[in-house]
Amino acid sequence: MPKKIALLPGDGIGPEIMAEAVKVLEAVGKEFSREFTFQSLPIGGTAIDEFGDPLPPQTLQGLKESDAVLLAAVGGPKWDQNPGNLRPEAGLLRMRKELGVFANLRPVKAYEPLLHASTLKEEVLAEVDLLIVRELTGGIYFGDKSRKPHVSGEQATDTLVYTTEEIERIVRMAFVIARNRKKLLHSVDKANVLESSRLWRETVNQVAKDYPDVQCEHILVDNCAMQLIRNPRQFDVLVTENMFGDILSDEAAMLTGSIGMLPSASLGAQVGLYEPIHGSAPDIAGKGIANPLGIILSAAMMLRHSFGWEQEAAIIEQSVQEVLAKGARTADLAGPQDTKVSTSEMGDLIVQAIGCRIPS
Ligand code: NAD
Ligand code: IPM
Numbered sequence: 001m002p003k004k005i006a007l008l009p010g011d012g013i014g015p016e017i018m019a020e021a022v023k024v025l026e027a028v029g030k031e032f033s034r035e036f037t038f039q040s041l042p043i044g045g046t047a048i049d050e051f052g053d054p055l056p057p058q059t060l061q062g063l064k065e066s067d068a069v070l071l072a073a074v075g076g077p078k079w080d081q082n083p084g085n086l087r088p089e090a091g092l093l094r095m096r097k098e099l100g101v102f103a104n105l106r107p108v109k110a111y112e113p114l115l116h117a118s119t120l121k122e123e124v125l126a127e128v129d130l131l132i133v134r135e136l137t138g139g140i141y142f143g144d145k146s147r148k149p150h151v152s153g154e155q156a157t158d159t160l161v162y163t164t165e166e167i168e169r170i171v172r173m174a175f176v177i178a179r180n181r182k183k184l185l186h187s188v189d190k191a192n193v194l195e196s197s198r199l200w201r202e203t204v205n206q207v208a209k210d211y212p213d214v215q216c217e218h219i220l221v222d223n224c225a226m227q228l229i230r231n232p233r234q235f236d237v238l239v240t241e242n243m244f245g246d247i248l249s250d251e252a253a254m255l256t257g258s259i260g261m262l263p264s265a266s267l268g269a270q271v272g273l274y275e276p277i278h279g280s281a282p283d284i285a286g287k288g289i290a291n292p293l294g295i296i297l298s299a300a301m302m303l304r305h306s307f308g309w310e311q312e313a314a315i316i317e318q319s320v321q322e323v324l325a326k327g328a329r330t331a332d333l334a335g336p337q338d339t340k341v342s343t344s345e346m347g348d349l350i351v352q353a354i355g356c357r358i359p360s
């Protein structure tokens with residue numbers, strides 16, 4: 001049976017990078033005799049323009065009937081003044097909730113050929129290989145929101161809620177992952193201030209009893225943000241709540257040289273969702289210069305996590321390494337020594353590398 005993949009190109013650079021991910025999946029399919037069917041569905045700003053809804057019912061239906069979902073990015077200045085529920089981002093959040101993907105894995109790997117491309121020092125970055133496990137369907141993103149008149153103008157409220165159950169399931173997943181890596185887990189919170197973080201920390205301590213072989217450390221989020229830049233190699237797996245994970249992962253992306261490099265997998269239910277961590281990059285949209293590696297590596301995560309195709313995933317990852325080692329870079333990473341390539345040229349190079357790795 002061919003795997004049914006729902007494609008959500010979205011807005012801005014979304015369609016440009018999605019085209020490259022599809023090329024790569026087709027190349028892998030050809031080499032390994034795997035069949036895919038692709039269904040492209042509207043989401044975000046383009047869906048608002050066409051259907052007046054950032055997550056139209058037919059999109060949601062299509063996602064639920066698929067074997068896995070690949071999303072590029074949503075959002076842009078055109079929709080920035082829309083009311084909250086009519087913003088592109090609202091469609092993305094609703095989709096994550098509807099799919100039940102509470103665990104967002106964001107691997108951060110410093111590729112050797114890119115060490116010099118970061119704004120940070122090479123010796124700090126060498127061999128960084130960490131994983132941020134971000135809670136994705138709870139916390140302040142999904143709590144009650146309100147606006148009401150106030151003597152000074154208006155009052156706006158966002159509520160941060162977590163239940164023990166929501167914390168426990170993500171933390172348990174992080175422990176299992178940590179057990180299969182270096183057996184080191186940092187739980188990131190703000191327990192010196194937030195009640196929800198105190199519940200988070202207590203729950204982590206309870207769950208930790210079931211994983212005595214994993215070293216578990218608590219770290220406050222402000223210190224963690226600093227330590228990620230000071231000495232990122234001290235970390236292996238980090239687990240944290242929704243908003244802290246969002247912010248820390250953009251920060252950690254710079255350990256790789258560009259936010260365009262980071263993939264993610266959102267798991268926890270039947271259908272997995274795969275997306276790069278970056279946004280729709282309106283400042284470079286339409287120029288053909290966006291880095292497609294984040295979405296290409298997300299496609300690799302899809303093959304591994306949704307279909308259990310380890311070899312197929314690994315070949316994509318090795319091809320990315322190889323192409324980078326040969327000096328090809330999109331504009332976000334290119335230095336004077338490098339060969340600057342466009343979005344589609346980068347996709348072509350990955351496809352070629354895949355072809356060369358498998359003797360036919
Ligand atoms: P962004 O990630 O889109 O861009 C930040 C900076 O990184 C920009 O300078 C951009 O050009 C650059 N960049 C991002 N991805 C790149 C890539 N693949 N290649 C090269 N450069 C890249 O963040 P932003 O500017 O804060 O947000 C823009 C829009 O995207 C907003 O509407 C935001 O809500 C949305 N957004 C969507 C997602 C998503 O769909 N998952 C994620 C983050 C932001
Ligand atoms: C991300 C994005 C989203 C988030 C936005 C667009 C809702 O920043 O996927 O990291 O905050 O989760």
Ligand code: MN
Pocket residue numbers: 246247250277
């Ligand atoms: Mn983000």
